[in-house]
Amino acid sequence: MPQLTVALDMMGGDYGPSITVPAAAQALLLLPELNLLLFGLEDELAPWLSRFQLDCHPRVQVQFCSQQVGNDHKAAYALRHLTDSSMRNALDALASGRASACVSSGNTGALMAMAIKTLSTLPGVDRPALITRLPQVGGGYALLLDVGANISCSAHHLVQFALMGEQAAQHTLDIAQPRIALLNVGAEASKGNEAVREAGLRLAELSGLHYSGYIEGNELFSGRADVIVCDGFVGNVALKTSEGVAKLLLGQRIKSGFLSKILTFWLKKRLSHLNPDQYNGASLIGLRASVVKSHGSAGSPAFLNAILQAISEIEHDLPASIAHRFDTAPQDSHAR
Amino acid sequence: MPQLTVALDMMGGDYGPSITVPAAAQALLLLPELNLLLFGLEDELAPWLSRFQLDCHPRVQVQFCSQQVGNDHKAAYALRHLTDSSMRNALDALASGRASACVSSGNTGALMAMAIKTLSTLPGVDRPALITRLPQVGGGYALLLDVGANISCSAHHLVQFALMGEQAAQHTLDIAQPRIALLNVGAEASKGNEAVREAGLRLAELSGLHYSGYIEGNELFSGRADVIVCDGFVGNVALKTSEGVAKLLLGQRIKSGFLSKILTFWLKKRLSHLNPDQYNGASLIGLRASVVKSHGSAGSPAFLNAILQAISEIEHDLPASIAHRFDTAPQDSHAR
CATH class of the missing domain: 3.40.718.10 (Isopropylmalate Dehydrogenase)
Structure with a gap:
């Protein structure tokens, strides 16, 4: 090595x-x-x-x-x-x-x-995006981006995030043909804001990309998509909301007693895959090298996870894959 | 009666x-x-x-x-x-x-x-908002609005939502001086998009309103605020994401066996206050009468809850309280 x-x-x-x-x-x-x-x-x-x-x-x-x-x-x-x-x-x-x-x-x-x-960003990439893993109900992970680097995004940005997310899913999750979805407030074509609707139309036209339409917040953990694309405001709120619910459940006070202790242990074990510490580490992708952003409130095991994630990205050379995708594959041809 | x-x-x-x-x-x-x-x-x-x-x-x-x-x-x-x-x-x-x-x-x-x-909307109200209750960690509820009626919102809309939410908290949750917060991607003044930042400045200037600043997605259930204001895209995603996490946990498969059955029963009981069926029913407020929107996937007990919520709103005459607030209290004086 x-x-x-x-x-x-x-x-x-x-x-x-x-x-x-x-x-x-x-x-x-x-x-x-x-x-x-x-x-x-x-x-x-x-x-x-x-x-x-x-x-x-x-x-x-x-x-x-x-x-x-x-x-x-x-x-x-x-x-x-x-x-x-x-x-x-x-x-x-x-x-x-x-x-x-x-x-x-x-x-x-x-x-x-x-x-x-x-x-610097990779050639063709306008804005880096912050991407993170979400545990899925059947096991495995999906990727969510952007989770806070870009507060307002145009359709063009969302399309670029989809292409970067596709590469991340292929190279870090080992999914040959990742299903790409847009996070929206409904499944119907008329739903959402203009940027999301326009991005949906453009993604559906992109050959070589498996676009599977809109998904809603309640499907983030459902296994329905491998890459979920949204602007950084929405992604940040969605991610933190799910962390809030998981922590609320993990942190609930329970009456003392032997049975309660067993139950609490069991509950924490069951919920551990939703604990942010287990999947800490969002990556800033679209740059010429790998930058991992650890959660601000991360503890020591979580910061270790972020270091391990950085090493995994070095091994997969994700920047090279994204550069290749933007250089050679069919892309969004519309004006910004 | x-x-x-x-x-x-x-x-x-x-x-x-x-x-x-x-x-x-x-x-x-x-x-x-x-x-x-x-x-x-x-x-x-x-x-x-x-x-x-x-x-x-x-x-x-x-x-x-x-x-x-x-x-x-x-x-x-x-x-x-x-x-x-x-x-x-x-x-x-x-x-x-x-x-x-x-x-x-x-x-x-x-x-x-x-x-x-x-x-029609009440005099002075530009857009009705969809408002819902969120269970809080220490017991009780907070109100979240908008959760999907207004996909894009200006600062002016957010300020109006805050005033309507204040009335809803006073009259349906019985909180004399509700703490109003804006949902954002960070606690610092520089965070968020322009509409949220401008709404924050205006709310801080409004006398008679208890504005308590920004909160993040992980604090939606924390008891830190009584009314949480955001645009309908963000609110819808946050609400559905929390439902998704709760349902994911409630719906998890467990190995058969006597102990597992006891544990599952106990878990469901613990999580029941996060089950959307328990707090189904978002209200469209800012109109001249009470309109309750039940969840599309609501079951019979949940639809019953929505009917009971409508009755509670009739009893509290929320439209009259909102009309009074917009008519007499200090309001947002800026241009839209």
Whole structure:
């Protein structure tokens, strides 16, 4: 196997190094071929590195930075002024080829803006999209995009997301001919807003793409589609709503007692496939390299999952597949 | 108590009279003061009425119609050509004062268009909104609007929804000073699309309204807000997504065996407050009378719940409260 190096922004998310460092240590234990580049503020990061003996680990390089992107920083501000942030340095490492993928649990808007600036989108791709996996009722996963990188989308953007999602499903879920659906408020052709209806018409015309029409929110987990396309506002709300319901059920208080403890254990086991920790890690796709966005509230196992997802994307070389699809396959020929 | 008469569209939804007739019969049994006006196609409705002995019930009037609104009928078509449909006749009964509320599980777009035409919106209200209850983690309910009547909304519409939702929470949930939130993709002021951001600024300026900022999809059931405002596309997807997750969990297959049966019973009981059947019935508010939209896939108990909700709205005279709020209270003064 060629050298496998992942750049990690250790500062993002709600908990910073207290969860990113244990996850990094675990990833190094699991994967003997893995190298990590770690970026963070010295004051906060160093104590944790020392505690987990990553300060002198042979497969770890640490680069301390002077800045950190906050959740309330606007993307434009972060892009212009936070050029020595851990997020920006991790992306720069990717752009310069020192790493093959990057993971951050920081501010999505800033990550998107910095990733476009440092990595550029692939030829033909207008906007990267944030894509995530959804567990399905019969087992397996579907992909949902966009889940928050693009708040307003035209029909043209939705069509591009469909093409990128198709490649992601083929190469990361191993589905030869993924069924592509548009998330809408009804199944009938007249339903939805103009962008969704127009995207539906264009997708139906695209040869070589398996477009299966509209699906509604209650079908996100039904196994009816392999790739579900929507704008980033709707996708973000849908994803977070499903997480909210799952957490509500997992977190319900139960009376004490032996039987209740057994029941709670059993319930948590049954619901575990809906727990965001199990499928943490949305990828920003359509860029020249793999960038994985971990959930801001991710715990250590969830951040580890995001690292493993980044490694899987390196192995599948998803950017190359998307570039090939946009370069050679029949595409949306309409004006934007 | 004054005369209580509800008009029922017996044809809408996925199952028609096979679920609406048993629900009507049950409502009449529960409420001795209730009168019903029933509208439907004779061929389909009459056998069910006879089976449940509603064809000669002293508190039932039946009016057979020649048309039915289908799920795939466009609103404009229904409005122009389906003037003898069960939906239209039920709304006409409301408009003429023969009934005080109307329930239909038919096509939302057609119901919205016909309701505006027959009933008109209240003075100052531009668009009616579809509002529904969401169960909350600590018990009780929050209200979510719009859940599908208005696919694209301006800031002005969102502000009006907030005012209508405030009245609904005060008068149907008995919350003196409801906390109003906007559904968004993040908590920070810079998040979201322009309509949501502008609505946030306007709501913060409205005196006498308890605006509590943005909430995200994972907080819909958290008890953080009493009224959650969004456009109809986002609200519809959020509502259906939560139903999808709840149904996924309720419907999961479990190995046979005695212990499993006990566990399944226990799980269903725990999840029952998230089952759409328990809180079926979205209301179209902002009109001169109460129109309740039952879920298209509602079963008989769920349709009964929608009838009970209509009765509750008659008792609280929600249209009068909304009219009063729009007439006298400080409102959004910006241009549309």
